[in-house]
Amino acid sequence: MKLQDDSEIIERVLNGDVSAYAALVQKHKNLVFSIVLKVVNNREDAEEIAQDTFLKAYQSLKTFERKSKFSTWLYRIAYNSAISKTRKKRLEMVAIEESVITNYSPDEVSRNMDELEENDRQVILEKALQRLPEEDNLLITLFYKGENSVDNISEITGLSVSNVKVRLHRIRKKLYEEMQGLMISN
16 A cells, blocks of 8 residues: 555545544654653653644644644644643652763764774664753654654744754764763773
8 A cells, every 4th residue: 555645635534534544643743742742751640641642633623724834734633732741740859960071082982982893883872862951862862763844843842943052063073972882981
């Protein structure tokens, strides 16, 4: 079966083929769940919010203006729902302190990274991602895993385009420092 464009599926749903909505859920469920999980940091809450996101999107599908991509609109709903849930629970998110590594130069760390096998690099990257504050982790997830543009991330998060660019730059730097720290401690 040919993978359909989101707008084609939306047209089918709006024309009465309610079962077509399952294709949108299937296509976007993993990233919606990832976005929500990064914000709420609780698997059960994330599953519930992800389901609510798809329900809200379905119920509001008639109002979707198509000024942006469906995925951007959907991820915005997911993000806002997760933020609302977090505020309701009054969870405290504590950012990690930025570590400064003075004993090793970036060149030494880069050489050590090059010597690692791909699987080991992936493990270090995942550990470094876990050490990032949730909002930073979310932005990186949207940009790299979700392959969203800076403009789309701006729409999803409500941050300005320039703020998204600056934050992504700082997050990459912080991520590199975390990876350096993990390399040195191993």
